Amino acid sequence: MIELNLPVTEAQIRDLNVGDEVSLNGIMVTGRDTAHTWMIDEKPDEVRELLKGSVLYHCGPVVKHENDEWSFVAAGPTTSIREEPYQGDIIKEYGIRGVMGKGGMGGKTLQALTDHGAVYLHAVGGAATILAQSVKKVHGVIKLEEFGVPEAMWIIEVEGFKAVVTMDSKGHSLHAKIKENSEAVAKKLIGIN
Amino acid sequence: MSPHFDKATLVDAVLELIRKTSTQLPRDVIAAMEKGIANEEEGSPAKSVLSFMLKNAIEAETNSTPICQDTGTNIYFITIPVGVSMRMVEDAIIEATKLATKKTYLRPNSVDPVTGVNTGDNTGIMAPFIHFEEGDRPELKIDLALKGGGCENVSDQYKLPDTRLKAGRNLEGVYKCIVDAIHNAQGLGCAPGVVGIGIGGDRASGMIQAKKQLFRKLTDINPNPELAELESKLYTDLNTLGIGPMGFGGNTTVLSVKIGTVHRLPASFFVSISYMCWADRRHSMVMDEKGVRYD
Numbered sequence: 001m002i003e004l005n006l007p008v009t010e011a012q013i014r015d016l017n018v019g020d021e022v023s024l025n026g027i028m029v030t031g032r033d034t035a036h037t038w039m040i041d042e043k044p045d046e047v048r049e050l051l052k053g054s055v056l057y058h059c060g061p062v063v064k065h066e067n068d069e070w071s072f073v074a075a076g077p078t079t080s081i082r083e084e085p086y087q088g089d090i091i092k093e094y095g096i097r098g099v100m101g102k103g104g105m106g107g108k109t110l111q112a113l114t115d116h117g118a119v120y121l122h123a124v125g126g127a128a129t130i131l132a133q134s135v136k137k138v139h140g141v142i143k144l145e146e147f148g149v150p151e152a153m154w155i156i157e158v159e160g161f162k163a164v165v166t167m168d169s170k171g172h173s174l175h176a177k178i179k180e181n182s183e184a185v186a187k188k189l190i191g192i193n
Numbered sequence: 194m195s196p197h198f199d200k201a202t203l204v205d206a207v208l209e210l211i212r213k214t215s216t217q218l219p220r221d222v223i224a225a226m227e228k229g230i231a232n233e234e235e236g237s238p239a240k241s242v243l244s245f246m247l248k249n250a251i252e253a254e255t256n257s258t259p260i261c262q263d264t265g266t267n268i269y270f271i272t273i274p275v276g277v278s279m280r281m282v283e284d285a286i287i288e289a290t291k292l293a294t295k296k297t298y299l300r301p302n303s304v305d306p307v308t309g310v311n312t313g314d315n316t317g318i319m320a321p322f323i324h325f326e327e328g329d330r331p332e333l334k335i336d337l338a339l340k341g342g343g344c345e346n347v348s349d350q351y352k353l354p355d356t357r358l359k360a361g362r363n364l365e366g367v368y369k370c371i372v373d374a375i376h377n378a379q380g381l382g383c384a385p386g387v388v389g390i391g392i393g394g395d396r397a398s399g400m401i402q403a404k405k406q407l408f409r410k411l412t413d414i415n416p417n418p419e420l421a422e423l424e425s426k427l428y429t430d431l432n433t434l435g436i437g438p439m440g441f442g443g444n445t446t447v448l449s450v451k452i453g454t455v456h457r458l459p460a461s462f463f464v465s466i467s468y469m470c471w472a473d474r475r476h477s478m479v480m481d482e483k484g485v486r487y488d
C-alpha cells in the first residue's frame with residue numbers, strides 16, 4: 001500500500017505503476033459530467049488551486065446536511081468513460097495528478113497521463129459505505145445550486161481512501177492488458193481465432 | 194380455506210424485506226466471496242479488493258445503510274395463495290417502496306424516459322417490477338432482488354446460430370455465448386458476478402427466466418444433470434478468463450452460474466444472460482397465518 005498525501009508532486013506520480021494500491025490522504029474534489037463541461041467551457045479559476053497536484057474524483061455522492069455541516073453518506077465511484085472527451089484537456093489545464101472513478105478511460109486520457117504526469121485511480125464499485133467513511137470532512141461545495149447534489153464539485157478531505165492505479169503515466173493501462181489476455185482465453189474456450 | 198392478510202401488516206413486512214435486501218448481503222454470497230479471497234494470491238489487488246467489498250458489506254449491515262448507492266431495479270417474484278388479491282399485494286409493495294425511499298434504504302432511481310423526470314420515490318410504469326404466480330400453499334412468498342445499472346448494462350442476449358462465435362443451436366453454442374458475454378463485460382458490472390441464464394423462450398420470457406435464476410442459492414445444484422454439468426463447467430472456465438474483481442485481474446471473475454430453460458419456438462433459439470454484480474442483493478419473506486419469516 002502506497003500512501004499518497006495530496007497535493008502530490010509529479011515525481012511521486014511518475015513513480016507509480018499499474019497494479020499499485022494506494023491510500024489517499026488530503027484534499028480532493030469530486031466532479032461528474034456537468035463539472036467537466038463547465039471546466040472546459042468556462043475554465044473557471046476558483047477550482048485551480050484546489051485541483052493543482054490533487055485528484056479529481058468521478059463521484060455523485062449521497063450527502064447529509066445536519067447542523068449546518070455536510071457529510072458524505074455514500075461515495076462510490078461512477079463510470080469514468082463518459083468524461084473521455086474532456087479529461088485530457090482538463091488534466092493539462094488544471095495540473096491534476098490523478099483522476100479517480102471506475103471502469104477506466106480511453107486512449108486520449110492515457111496519452112494525457114503520459115504527457116502531463118498523472119494517473120488513473122480505480123476505486124471499488126459498490127463499496128459506497130466504506131468509501132464514505134474515508135471522507136473525514138466536507139470543506140465546501142462549488143456550484144451546488146446550479147448543478148445539484150450529485151453533479152456539484154465537493155471539496156473533501158479524505159483519510160486512507162483506497163484505490164488501485166489502473167492507468168499509469170508510462171502508457172500502461174491495466175484495462176487494456178486484462179482485456180487482451182481475457183480475449184485470448186475466451187477465443188480458445190470458444191474455439192475461434 | 195385461503196388465509197387473510199391485511200394490507201398494513203403487509204406494508205410493514207415488505208418495508209423490512211426492502212431494508213434487509215438493501216443492507217444485508219446474503220450468507221451464501223458472503224461464503225462465495227470468502228472462497229474467492231482464499232483463491233487469490235497473497236498481496237494481489239484481487240485479494241484486497243474482495244476483502245474490501247466484504248468489509249463494506251459487513252459495515253453496511255451493521256449500520257443498516259445500503260451496500261451500494263445504486264439500489265437498482267427492484268424485482269419482485271411473488272407466489273400468491275388462492276384467494277388473495279394481487280392488487281392488494283401490489284398496492285402494499287408500492288407503498289412500502291415509497292416509505293423505503295424516504296428512509297434512504299433505496300435511492301430515488303425511477304426516471305421517465307420521455308421527460309427525464311425522476312419520480313423521486315422509485316415508483317412508475319412497471320416500477321417496481323412485479324411478477325405473480327399462484328401457489329398451492331396457504332402462504333404468500335415474496336422474493337426481492339435489487340439489481341444495479343452497472344451490471345444490467347453488461348447483461349446481454351444472443352440468438353443462435355451465431356456465425357462469429359461458430360455457435361450452433363445446442364448447449365455447446367450456449368456455452369460459447371456465455372463465455373463471449375462475460376469477456377465483453379470485463380469488470381464493468383462490478384465483478385465478480387453471478388450469472389443468470391435463460392435458454393430458449395422469446396426475448397422477454399428468456400430474460401425473465403435468466404433473472405429468476407438469480408434467486409437460486411449459490412450452492413444450489415441444478416436438478417437437470419446436463420445443466421448442472423454446464424453450470425459447473427462455466428463456473429470453472431469463466432474463472433480462467435483472468436478478469437477478476439472489478440476487472441483488476443485474478444481468479445475470481447464469477448461467483449456462480451445458474452441456468453434455466455424456457456420452451457422455445459422451432460424458429461428461435463435465444464440465450465439470455467442476466468449479470469448480477471458482487472453486491473448480489475436478494476432476500477425473501479414468507480407470510481402465513483402465523484406471521485412473517487425472512488430467509
Ligand code: SF4
Nearest residue numbers: 126261341343383470
Ligand atoms: S454494478 Fe456496481 S455500482 Fe452498480 S449496483 Fe452493482 S455494485 Fe453497485
